[in-house]
Amino acid sequence: MAAGPGIRPEADGAPRGSGRSARNYPHLVAERCGYDLVDVTFSGATTAHVLADSQRGAPPQIAALDGSETLVTITIGGNDVRYVPLLFAASLPRVLRSVPVLGRTVRDLLDPGARDAALGVVAESLRTVGREIRRRAPEARVLFVDYLTLLPPPGTPAAPLSDADADLGRHVAATLARHTSEAAAETGCELVSVDAASGDHHAWSADPWTTRPGLPWPGRVAPLHPNAAGMAAVADLVVAKVSGDS
Known part of the structure; x- marks a missing residue:
């Protein structure tokens, strides 16, 4: 979501x-x-890729910090809880849920219990990220930047997602936003609440800041990710925060 x-x-x-x-x-x-x-930034990154794990040969993201930083921004957690894969799975034809192997993966992604278990784990992972960044960049201003809104509000269709699957996606998004806010507050960091600011610009809106489900065609903005307008809007919010205007 931050890589673009x-x-x-x-x-x-x-x-x-x-x-x-x-x-x-x-x-x-x-x-x-x-x-x-x-x-x-690296598409597909998890909190583990920030803290300890390499990603496609790239070192953990936190290794980039050397204590000279003025500002650190971090957008993370969605891949830990499989937020975008959940929505992608929900957009697939329902018959695929009964296909061997693939169906099991789709059913797991759409299982509320499995998503809640992942959300429980990511809450502590986000706090660890905040603590470690504060330790490695003690002079920096550290901003957690949460996620742009993908789904419309309850009661608004989000085809091809069913109402139940869209509600699960909203639950994951809201819980992740809450965990991010709490992690920022508990670790001496700050929050840029992109989620709260982007509700009217969901992917099904007339002025979307994110893209709808679809296939990731080369040369196009990734589905269920920020578009150029969304990235510019996030930058506006971060600059306003840094400038003390919000």
Whole structure:
């Protein structure tokens, strides 16, 4: 969500498979605020990839910190709870839920109990991320930037998702936003509440900041991710926070 897969142009030197855009919100904020940018966003990253695990050969993201930072932004947690895969699975033809192997994966993604278990784990993982960033960048201002709204409000159709699957997606999004806010507050970080600011710009709206479900065609913005307008809106919110305007 922070990397900006499919938003052109790709960032110079972006690792293969990272989906890192030169117009993602870190780049836009750095340009507007005059910062030297170190961008380690990587599509598909989890909290483990921030803290300890390599991703396609790239070191853990936290290794980029050396204590000289002025500002650190972090958007993470959605892949831990399989938020976008859940919505992608919900958009598939229902008959696929009974197909061997694939059906089991789809049913797990759409299982409320499994999603709640993952949400319970990510709550502590987000706190660990906040504590470790504060430890490694003690002089920096650290901003958790949560996720743009993907789904319309309850009662508004989100075809091809069923109402029940859309409600599960909303539950995951709301709980993840709450855990992110709590992690920021408990670890001496700050929150940029993109989720709260983007409700009228969901993927089914007339002025969307995110994309609807679909196939990830080359050259297009990734489905169920921010579009260019969404990235610009997130950058606006981060700059306002840094400037003390919100």
